Amino acid sequence: xxxxxxxxxxxxxxxxxxxxxxxxxxxxxxxxxxxxxxxxxxxxxxxxxxxxxxxxxxxxxxxxxxxxxxxxxxxxxxxxxxxxxxxxxxxxxxxxxxxxxxxxxxxxxxxxxxxxxxxxxxxxxxxxxxxxxxxxxxxxxxxxxxxxxxxxxxxxxxxxxxxxxxxxxxxxxxxxxxxxxxxxxxxxxxxxxxxxxxxxxxxxxxxxxxxxxxxxxxxxxxxxxxxxxxxxxxxxxxxxxxxxxxxxxxxxxxxxxxxxxxxxxxxxxxxxxxxxxxxxxxxxxxxxxxxxxxxxxxxxxxxxxxxxxxxxxxxxxxxxxxxxxxxxxxxxxxxxxxxxxxxxxxxxxxxxxxxxxxxxxxxxxxxxxxxxxxxxxxxxxxxxxxxxxxxxxxxxxxxxxxxxxxxxxxxxxxxxxxxxxxxxxxxxxxxxxxxxxxxxxxxxxxxxxxxxxxxxxxxxxxxxxxxxxxxxxxxxxxxxxxxxxxxxxxxxxxxxxxxxxxxxxxxxxxxxxxxxxxxxxxxxxxxxxxxxxxxxxxxxxxxxxxxxxxx
Amino acid sequence: xxxxxxxxxxxxxxxxxxxxxxxxxxxxxxxxxxxxxxxxxxxxxxxxxxxxxxxxxxxxxxxxxxxxxxxxxxxxxxxxxxxxxxxxxxxxxxxxxxxxxxxxxxxxxxxxxxxxxxxxxxxx
Numbered sequence: 191x192x193x194x195x196x197x198x199x200x201x202x203x204x205x206x207x208x209x210x211x212x213x214x215x216x217x218x219x220x221x222x223x224x225x226x227x228x229x230x231x232x233x234x235x236x237x238x239x240x241x242x243x244x245x246x247x248x249x250x251x252x253x254x255x256x257x258x259x260x261x262x263x264x265x266x267x268x269x270x271x272x273x274x275x276x277x278x279x280x281x282x283x284x285x286x287x288x289x290x291x292x293x294x295x296x297x298x299x300x301x302x303x304x305x306x307x308x309x310x311x312x313x314x315x316x317x318x319x320x321x322x323x324x325x326x327x328x329x330x331x332x333x334x335x336x337x338x339x340x341x342x343x344x345x346x347x348x349x350x351x352x353x354x355x356x357x358x359x360x361x362x363x364x365x366x367x368x369x370x371x372x373x374x375x376x377x378x379x380x381x382x383x384x385x386x387x388x389x390x391x392x393x394x395x396x397x398x399x400x401x402x403x404x405x406x407x408x409x410x411x412x413x414x415x416x417x418x419x420x421x422x423x424x425x426x427x428x429x430x431x432x433x434x435x436x437x438x439x440x441x442x443x444x445x446x447x448x449x450x451x452x453x454x455x456x457x458x459x460x461x462x463x464x465x466x467x468x469x470x471x472x473x474x475x476x477x478x479x480x481x482x483x484x485x486x487x488x489x490x491x492x493x494x495x496x497x498x499x500x501x502x503x504x505x506x507x508x509x510x511x512x513x514x515x516x517x518x519x520x521x522x523x524x525x526x527x528x529x530x531x532x533x534x535x536x537x538x539x540x541x542x543x544x545x546x547x548x549x550x551x552x553x554x555x556x557x558x559x560x561x562x563x564x565x566x567x568x569x570x571x572x573x574x575x576x577x578x579x580x581x582x583x584x585x586x587x588x589x590x591x592x593x594x595x596x597x598x599x600x601x602x603x604x605x606x607x608x609x610x611x612x613x614x615x616x617x618x619x620x621x622x623x624x625x626x627x628x629x630x631x632x633x634x635x636x637x638x639x640x641x642x643x644x645x646x647x648x649x650x651x652x653x654x655x656x657x658x659x660x661x662x663x664x665x666x667x668x669x670x671x672x673x674x675x676x677x678x679x680x681x682x683x684x685x686x687x688x689x690x691x692x693x694x695x696x697x698x699x700x701x702x703x704x705x706x707x708x709x710x711x712x713x714x715x716x717x718x719x720x721x722x723x724x725x726x727x728x729x730x731x732x733x734x735x736x737x738x739x740x741x
Numbered sequence: 742x743x744x745x746x747x748x749x750x751x752x753x754x755x756x757x758x759x760x761x762x763x764x765x766x767x768x769x770x771x772x773x774x775x776x777x778x779x780x781x782x783x784x785x786x787x788x789x790x791x792x793x794x795x796x797x798x799x800x801x802x803x804x805x806x807x808x809x810x811x812x813x814x815x816x817x818x819x820x821x822x823x824x825x826x827x828x829x830x831x832x833x834x835x836x837x838x839x840x841x842x843x844x845x846x847x848x849x850x851x852x853x854x855x856x857x858x859x860x861x862x863x864x865x
Contacts, residue, residue: 216781217781219822223825223826237779237784237825237826238784239786239849239853240784240785240786240856240857241779241783241785241786242783242784270863285784286784287782287783287784288781288782288783288784289782289783537859608848608852609852609857609858609859610857614849617852617858617859619859620858620859623859669846669847669848671848
């Protein structure tokens with residue numbers, strides 16, 4: 191993985207000391223809140239419902255065991271013993287004291303981490319396929335380019351005050367595990383007919399109150415021109431993005447209003463000025479970054495490990511976990527292992543300090559010291575030998591990290607909701623917890639096949655409800671929490687925005703309503719159909735009927 | 742499953758926020774106010790207290806009639822440097838039970854006052 195050079199170290203250390211001084215001046219009363227707020231936000235420090243919240247960037251969701259141990263230490267020493275992994279592959283601490291934040295940032299800097307650009311109208315943490323570099327279906331490791339974009343976008347003077355925040359996701363695989371169609375810019379590594387690898391460039395996707403699927407403005411961009419082309423997109427947006435209306439300021443609105451063709455023309459025109467200029471990657475830089483992402487020293491193993499089959503036959507619970515939580519690795523004899531942060535009754539994405547420490551130890555023992563964070567709020571051990579799987583699974587069970595539900599009904603994305611967030615209209619986490627308690631039979635969970643529920647506590651859609659197969663949106667109706675259900679959303683290559691199925695449900699009806707939707711699917715599905723397939727075939731009618739027909 | 746037409750009033754399934762606190766919120770009752778903010782040093786939710794300081798517990802908050810809200814703001818003026826973004830909230834006074842005292846009318850403010858509903862160990 192990428193290691194800071196001297197410049198990176200000096201820069202991050204300098205920012206920590208700057209913030210230390212700013213915080214001291216605020217605490218002494220010489221800075222007002224209005225003066226201080228932009229500084230704290232530039233360092234990822236929000237003020238939420240109950241306390242400050244610190245959002246720490248995890249570039250493209252890759253962590254070393256050493257970094258994970260530091261995150262555990264921060265949770266224990268400065269917070270309340272847990273952290274929350276987010277849909278942007280970051281971690282949030284919900285209870286830090288302002289007076290401690292400079293020390294927390296110094297601790298993070300010691301392991302090459304920071305909270306810069308995790309807030310504000312700038313280019314945020316670059317996200318990527320969580321299985322980058324190890325997925326069997328990958329053309330190239332997208333993290334190389336995510337890292338290049340990270341370096342280019344960090345404190346980019348021209349793009350530090352954009353009309354609105356800006357999110358970029360990169361994938362190198364055939365399957366989209368990074369929701370690139372729902373980012374301001376989505377990049378997919380593709381191979382042209384002549385074998386050259388470049389990027390398909392998608393622009394203008396997003397969720398929030400106006401969900402949009404990104405448009406492909408360039409089917410193939412040679413890798414050498416990545417930065418000049420991104421710069422061209424950002425320049426067009428920076429000039430024309432709506433600064434007069436917060437709700438219309440994202441690039442998706444610009445692309446939608448001017449039209450994809452006109453927007454593409456403007457980008458291409460701007461690019462003609464920039465192409466081949468100083469912003470292009472200097473010779474040797476790609477190779478320099480690439481060297482940090484060379485594959486680790488894998489052992490040469492047989493592709494098939496008969497022992498796993500024997501263990502799975504002997505232990506059905508292990509077999510269920512293998513079936514649900516493992517993904518094919520590009521290296522023979524290795525597996526990508528998902529650690530579910532969606533155990534029954536637990537807040538989605540939360541991990542305790544003890545769990546984080548244990549995961550760091552397990553990463554050292556079984557995964558070449560590496561951990562990933564997924565945008566679906568789970569963790570990954572990306573490099574596990576098939577022969578170690580049974581032992582790893584046994585170690586994960588007592589930690590509450592072996593729930594065999596990846597991609598299933600209880601693998602729920604949920605925003606923090608009104609339990610933490612000052613923007614929320616309703617709680618999200620208690621609904622997620624209640625759903626995991628309702629669907630707590632593993633055989634039933636697996637029988638329901640792939641089924642993704644996503645819950646947001648307000649229209650900002652941090653819980654990705656628009657792209658949930660079943661989406662749940664919390665609303666405030668005359669002072670009560672109500673929940674709107676959407677059906678048919680999809681964050682992958684077959685991207686779709688869910689449609690509202692009907693009137694909202696109260697907090698004590700919504701779990702029943704979800705179960706009604708699920709049971710309806712079971713009743714009407716054709717053999718082998720996933721929920722999404724059934725919904726696409728039949729539309730909302732059978733679900734509306736079972737939810738709203740008078741009994 | 743729900744039937745068309747007006748939905749039954751939601752019964753909150755989360756114990757800390759239910760019970761007498763909920764039933765106390767009646768639109769017809771006289772409205773009182775307390776002054777709340779987040780403490781600057783640690784961000785904790787605090788209330789301007791009867792003794793003129795900022796306290797984490799709402800049951801020690803100074804309660805005034807809604808008409809006197811602005812006067813309460815004025816009374817706290819000398820101490821607002823200790824907090825961030827003070828504002829007034831409507832409360833009802835609950836007389837009975839272990840949670841006697843002012844209870845915010847809006848559920849957002851109840852969650853702020855009593856802690857996240859998902860972490861009873863952090864309840865106040």
